[in-house]
Amino acid sequence: MDKKTKNEAYPYSSGGWGSLKAVTSILAQEKVTLKGSAVLLHQNKPDGFMCVSCSWAKPADPHTFEFCESGAKATAWDITARRVTHDFFRIHTVSELLAWHDHDLEEAGRLTEPLRYDATSDRYVPVSWQEAFDDIGRELKAMDPEQVVFYTSGRASLETSYMLQLFARMYGTNNLPDSSNMCHESSSVGLKEAIGVGVGTITLDDFEKTDLMFFFGQNVGTNSPRMLHPLQDARKRGVPIITFNPLREPGLISFSNPQSPVQMLTPQETQISTQYHQLRTGGDTAALVGLCKAVIAADDAAVARSAARVLDEAFVREHTQGFEEFARYVRQAQWADIEQVSGLTRADIERAADEYMKSSAVMIHYGMGLTQHRMGVQNVRMVCNFLMLRGNVGKPGAGPSPIRGHSNVQGQRTVGITEKPELAPLDQLAQQFSFEPPRKKGMNIVEAFEAIVKGKVTAVLNLGGNLVRSVPDRNLTEPAWSRVRLTVSVATKLNRSHLVHGAVAYILPCLSRIEIDRQAGGEQSVSMEDSTGCMHGSRGVVEPASPDARSEPFIVAGIAKATLAARSTVDWDAWRDDYRSVRAAIAETYPEIFRDFEARMWTPGGFPRPLPARERKWQTPSGKAEFMVPTSLGEDPDMEEREPGALRLMTLRSDGQFNTTIYSLDDRFRGIKGGRMVILMNRADMASRSLEEDDQVTLQTIADDGVDRRVEGLRIVPYDIPQGCIAGYYPECNPLLPLWHCAKESKVPAAKSIPVRIVARHA
Structure with missing residues (x-):
């Protein structure tokens, strides 16, 4: 990154004219404006090609333009006129x-x-x-x-x-x-242990039947923008969406549909998140324990006054194992500890829990913000714990929804x-x-x-x-x-x-x-x-x-x-x-999954693989869905800050990027232009270190294995991120992540919570 890099806040919703401009720009950049426009009409259609970008579901009745900004970039990147001979x-x-x-x-x-x-x-x-x-x-x-x-x-x-x-x-x-080893293996392990299948249980049809959605650690606006269409439809039906994420991401705040003339020609937009909780990096387990604590406390109170149960008692009794041990742990958990680790107030967590207790069909979408931690598998198990309290697995409109990345990573x-x-x-x-x-x-x-x-x-x-x-x-x-x-x-x-x-x-x-x-x-x-x-x-x-x-x-x-x-x-x-x-x-x-493969592979919307958990059949050792007792509230217990002034670094991807492929050096949604060697930092953390915007620093990993891990030339960008937490781009910050700093059980690199220090400040 050089001094030409600019930081400008992005004041608009996701989608809209910004996305159309970005699609037009990438087609022109790759010299395929006319060709690319025609090709995109075949993208994600039942008789066309499946997007080479993300793996989000393909509808049976697609839109005329069944692609998003990210998918268009991936297509333009592949059909470029440029050649390496x-x-x-x-x-x-x-x-x-x-x-x-x-x-x-x-x-x-x-x-x-x-x-x-x-x-x-x-x-x-x-x-x-x-x-x-x-x-x-x-x-x-x-x-x-x-x-x-x-x-x-x-x-x-x-x-x-x-x-x-x-x-x-x-x-x-x-x-x-x-x-998958680098992203959702924590889901494969955690879901398999909890509900007997290593994948999520929702389908596109469930979006029409849900009455509440949660998001944890998933930036839908950048990673799977086509998902914004069913989210927009759900919001129009009045479905609340509650987000837990350290950064305020435009795609989870509001959306202007590029295929809607009304939203393109007027200031109208759709509010996505009805509650947005900026928890501390690594605070998801604590937040989920707090949500469960509020639900179980409400159920205990209902039992005491002989009122209607808050828990789905029949589901818990007939379909689960381990509830009493989990409930004991939750009842004993202290709100002061939950607040300290999550970075959220009890009132905010209880406000989210109140929505949950009013809803009968709830799905939880999550991404690598949950899986890329030392306790990533525990995070996934906590998602299942929370859903199971009110029977939100194996019924229409409900279930865990890991948002996979690459287009066939689950199928492999x-x-x-x-x-x-x-x-x-x-x-x-x-x-x-x-x-x-x-x-x-x-x-x-x-x-x-x-x-x-x-x-x-x-x-x-x-x-x-x-x-x-x-x-x-x-x-x-x-x-x-x-x-x-x-x-x-x-x-x-x-x-x-x-x-x-x-x-x-x-x-x-x-x-x-x-x-x-x-x-x-x-x-x-x-x-x-x-x-x-x-x-x-x-x-x-x-x-x-x-x-x-x-x-x-x-x-x-x-x-x-x-x-x-x-x-x-x-x-x-x-x-x-x-x-x-x-x-x-x-x-x-695989006869159970792929019977009549040749005949069914062109089914509009695809043909589903059998998932016993959707039918409340649990392929676990006990034959039931399994509650799990967390081993700690923190997601990286052996990498806690070991010195004053330590920071938690999370790596992330930009708007102009898919995995390691970098389409441009800009990140439109975060207001970064012309470079990627940046660190997003809370202004209070900047002030406590006497740092100014555009100051250049060196980060070093806090570890005791004798290896000096550092990245130089990172410029400071003030950003709305919880105090004590910073963010930088992947893969530029990969030298700071030790190989051994990975999720227990799944070995997914714990890239969302790396303890670092600032060791140098440069002119």
Whole structure:
């Protein structure tokens, strides 16, 4: 960031003319104004392509423009007119490109041909597809499978994900981490323990039946803006929405619908949150305990006076276990402690609880503000505890709603992308494909990079994403990544993971989901699962960026065939040529979910996966939904401030960003223009440290492991954030996050509460 960076408050609602301007701008930036406008009409339609951005649900009866600002940016980014050809690498060495900004690397354009790193020239050079497959296969054959990692980003289709997990297991490993490890694995663990399924239970239909919604730690305006449409409809029906979030985010305050002439041509807008509580970073468990305490106290009072119960006593008695232990803990919890940890007053928490007690169908939406903590799984369990008090699981209009990020991150797990062997149908795979799958637990993301740092990983196959940039502890992990023997990256665009490479390194350019996929069996389609557990078909609508790009299934099949050879019972060529054969195999492996897969994949709105918890069938050890007693009110109990003046840093994404992809250096909603090296800070914290707006500082992590973690050149921006808490952008602040600072049980990096100090102030 330089001195040209500006800070200007954004005075408008989300959506509206600001979103239309942003969409127009990105289409012009990528030189696809006319092409992009036509393509967007097919986005999230039953006969078109599913958005390559977030995984929010796709309606059966879509709007004419069934895309949001973020989705339009992702589409424009993929169909850009810019290209990275072999001439690009003749001009630029890898050492030179390492100095480029992440935005500029991807903005260079679409990759057009398979590439291999040449150490002599320090450049990537063209290579044929077959030569790449054969060389990668030779390398993998010579390695111990337990030292090889198969990583999957959330954009890979169900077909690709199924093929990759089968390839990895036939090869001999369960090292199948994916992007869920970095965000919602806390949900997968916590929900599974509480209600027997590792995903949320609501559908789009539930929005029409709910009478109250909560938001915890989810910025819908930036992360899943299409969700604002059902929220707006709910508000028009008078449904209250109560938000708990450290920052005041425009998308959770008000919304102007770009498809509404009235709201576009008048000052009219829809208020989203009816209550907005800016809790302290890491205060969600405390706030939820306070909400439960208010509800249980009201029920105790009702029992004492023989009045109608506040709790759903029949649900608690018939469908749950552990309530009395939980209620005892809640009754004993002290309001002074709840207020101190949450940063909220008792009156505010009780005001939210009063709305809850008046409502009969309640859903709770939450994001990484809950999951990316040391006690992230506990946070998810507390969401379930709160819902179960009044029977708000397994009935219309109610339930937990984790808002997933990447477009098929949930679906990958459904078809076997998991490092946990107990979650994969290994016996079925063994019978179906006549091999013995490995039974040893594989490595998740944190474990994989711990092994990489120790030199115990020899190869990483990186299917999409920018893995090096997304993980914590960058100053430790990037140098270690370059010591890996083999790195293979399947990607549409150049990114940092390709430049911090192994001794043998390949970049394999793949088709985008938006592009027409022609194989020997004709034009192909793929499928994915949205965050409400519905499966959708998707077919590309534009010509490929390059005739030398290949589909993800083609690439996985090619590497698998070269590596496994006669060991495999799969006809990889047949799977490559016609994805219907892959879907037939998926349906055979998972008949309960994917019966009649081919016939149902084009169902408008998708077809739902069976979720027993929706029917109040609990696949837990006890056969009931499980209450949990928290172990602490704080979400990061072993990382509490250890010195006066310590600050809690949370990392976040900007309006001009999706995961590690940075579309622009601006963050419209937060008023940041021209740079990302900023720290958002409460004015009282600034005053106590004699800091002024635009002062430049260095942050250092407070930890006792002997590693000096710091980020320099961060400029101070005054912001409406609770005192003692600060916020900075991801991935720029990743060097401050230790690998070991992750969620207990799920190992999700605890990026929402990092204890830091200011160690230097610069002119």
